[in-house]
Amino acid sequence: MAAVNYVAASRVYAKGAPPAVDALDLDIKDGEFMVLVGPSGSGKTTALRMLAGLEPLDGGRIEIAGRDVSDVQPKDRDIAMVFQNYALYPSKTVAENMGFALKMQHVPRDERARRVREAARLLELDDKLLDRKPKALSGGQRQRVAMGRAIVREPQVFLMDEPLSNLDAKLRVQTRSQIAELQRRLGITTVYVTHDQVEAMTMGHRVAVLADGKLQQCASPRELYDNPVNQFVAGFIGSPAMNLQTATLTDGGARLGGTVIPLAAGVRTAAARDKLSELVIGIRPEHMHLADAAARSADGFGGSGTDGAELTGEVLLVEELGADALLHVRLADGGGSVVTRTEGRKAPVPGQQVRFRVQPADVFAFHPVTGARLAG
């Protein structure tokens, strides 16, 4: 087990092109499950391949357990990788696939067989499967063999490149928790690449969000969700995504959909300091509370009784999720369209006019140009 450190690590594929990974600084603790997440082209896979030694570094360095491995051969880095398409050797049996790395290390046959069986038991792979060729296995079994090949080596670091993306939805959810549980049990430092933010949130101890080769934020899933440092992270983490709308600044708030949304003093100060006339407002779907009929009649119009703001709009579409329903709503006065989460059984119908209450504490504000979070 070991800590992994990226120190200003860069990778440039072609001269003159923007770096695929741009001066990445990332400290991964011993035994940590670190998820690298980002859209395609964000450099997450490249960052993983640099750690594996499959991509050279064009700047900076990478350390494993304090040792600079930038110029160390992949096989000597004491790592094991699970590939997206598993990359099993088609001509070898499952046992040979899993034991190949040990054979290359000249581990005696008996020891090899013992460790392969142990890994198979850990992954609940049937002993009968060990003599089969990968072709004769199901997708889920192949995935476990690929995991087994990594486990057998007892490496210092596991590298996983979207290992679940070839599984069907149900199996993916199941395997997701198995991998997380297995990692906790083995306690081996793991770097896991995915484009799926749900995987990132559910599996990682910490999640590093990348975009355009740059690290945006590295924090626990909860922290990323509650305190995104910029508009990209805010929009990327969370499903459905945070509603982001450009709003004009007014005294004490921002005008959106015909309503003034109050802003925290810190945000107002920051906006004034940058001499902004407008900013980007971010509200998570579950923070737009549908104002029901009873509350509306008692409260009157405009929500003046509380410190919240009330937004109005027309329902365009209702997506039923079972427990919840997602409403696609077009805000009044050209406020753009937003998505809100509401209770499934009381969902309005398309065409209906609805009102939402938003608490100032739930409103995020971002710089319209840089995308940086505006906060006190």
Place this chain on the structure above:
Amino acid sequence: MTAITATQAPSRTSRFAKNRARELTGKTGWTVLGWVVGIAFFLPVLWMVITAFKPESAAETWPPQFVFKPTLAQFRLVFSGMGPFLEHSAIATVGSTILVLLLAIPAAYALAIRPVKHWRDGLFFFISTKMLPIVAAIGPLYVIALKTHLLDSIWVLIILYAAMNLPLAIWMIRSFMLEVPTEMLEAARLDGAGRIREMSEVIMPVVVPGIVSTALICVIFAWNELFLAINLTVTNAATMPMFLISSVPQEGLYIAHLSAAATVASVPVIIVGWIAQRSLVRGLSMGAIK
């Protein structure tokens, strides 16, 4: 409601039947076409084999005789004179094919697995050598063979047949090697496999069917080559195609004798093809299925 289903049902079944009938006629049509083409290709071969068993006098009659007393006389004649030719052909074919594989596999590796600088130019250069008509090169080749004392030696054929088949073999094996998934090679690197292990344990198992079909094609081309053999050899290295030519006498009847010689000459290729057919089908359809 019932009226609608009643009127719809028969029309639907009849349309279904019509579609099915059309489908069946289509299928039958293709089957017949397939057989006609197949037989058209096979008939000359069949005619050759039948003629080989005829006495010379029966072979030349018109209309052709289908009822005759089969004889092995032509074969006896063929076997009596064929020995050295067969031996030369076998050596030239096997030798050149081994040489081709020894050179083509590393070349294909350098063009597919770890592409060297300017690999595109290399690839084009290899195939460009096939664009020159061999007739244009025979003069210089003759002079070189003469100067190096390789004229009428089996070595000249081994070298030239290898040179002749090498471009095609490199192209074929390269395309088979491209089928090896990059991730598998990377997994092998992470697992600690060196170049040799990578080749023997990871790449080879995937490309062997392709290499077998490449080798078979080289064997066929070398076995049937006539132009170089006839220009550069006389007796010490004369091959089977030259034997076929020598079966044609200046005068007299020869069709049955030639047919017997041709039948014998095609047997080795058929045997090799039959042995390799499983690999051949897999190799030639590589990449077609993922």
